[in-house]
Amino acid sequence: MNSQAPHSATLGADIRALRKARGLTLTEIAARLGRSVGWLSQVERDKSDPSISDLRQIAECLGVPMSMLFAHSSAPADEQGYVVRAGTRRPMGSGEEGLIEELLSPDLTDDFEMVHSTFKPRSKMQTPANRPTQEVGYMVSGRLELTISGRQFSVGPGDSFRIKHEPYQWSNPYDEPAVAIWVIAPPVY
Template sequence: MPERAAERLKAADETQTDEDVIGSQIRELRKAKGMTLQEVADSAGISVGYLSQIERNQSKLPIGVLKKISTTLGVQINWFFHASDVPADEKDIIVRADNRRKLTFTKLGIQEELLSPNLSGPLEMLMSTIDVGADSGDYSHDGVEAGIVISGTLDLWVSGQHFTLNAGDSFSFKSTATHRCANPGNEPTKVVWIITPPQY
């Protein structure tokens, strides 16, 4: 966790977080994950009205509540503190390599880094690192996605068709098609994905 974020967490333990920055991030992430206000509120043990106020920056957000919301949305709490580490002139435009938001799917062997500055726009850009032998399993969702293999080898299935891609190869398909990816090689595979609308 960045030092500044850690300091803010410590200072906020008995007070409130900077909800004018965090509320909109909660809304962006919830929508990208396709979750309703009711689903997140129920899981976090808070009311829908309270969650709605948090997202609209109209209510205080104790750190304990933020921890519950983070767990529900599947991210570490420092996800919401990245905005405070971004210079004002770079906000919503630039993502520095050492300040990417990250998700790790431990059981799948896939780590993802958000390359786009937020999830409020029409698309998201991700960098996936797929461990040797890792397999995403079949899934589908609304939208369209495209990508390019940066390093390693990628097995890609789209609507039952199988493709093997190497570094420099790219692809695009409708996300409503059942798709799956895996790493059949002997080194981690890195893939940049562009997805619209955001599905993080």
């Protein structure tokens, strides 16, 4: 058995997957960064390590929180790309709206991503989102109020819902946290 980590578990592979999911070329990103295509190609192939400033600019170009690029796997080599342990999930986003998200997928190289979302009590999405994605959510616990394409829904434990490139907004007006598992295609984080 090969004990080396598969290439898909790397920072470079995640950067490449995010770039491709956004339909951006190496040339476009390199120009935005003020770097050469060769340098960016080396970063994507894990032949060059970007600085903190580089990572900040790359995250901005890709529209992801910097934590997404920082928090890379501490899984044993034989589990990288296959298993994500509960204590080693990558955090995503700032959490400022009361939403705490963690990546359940081992990396971002698949056609979809899985996300564990915890909605704090009395929290609300401030601005509706409309992403070029197809998303399915499954409620593990608590309740959420959803608005999808202007329609109101209340969902609770065991319920699931779908959003297909439509404007949506969520709120948790209740005193208990709500937990949902999301599958999002293509990956956006």
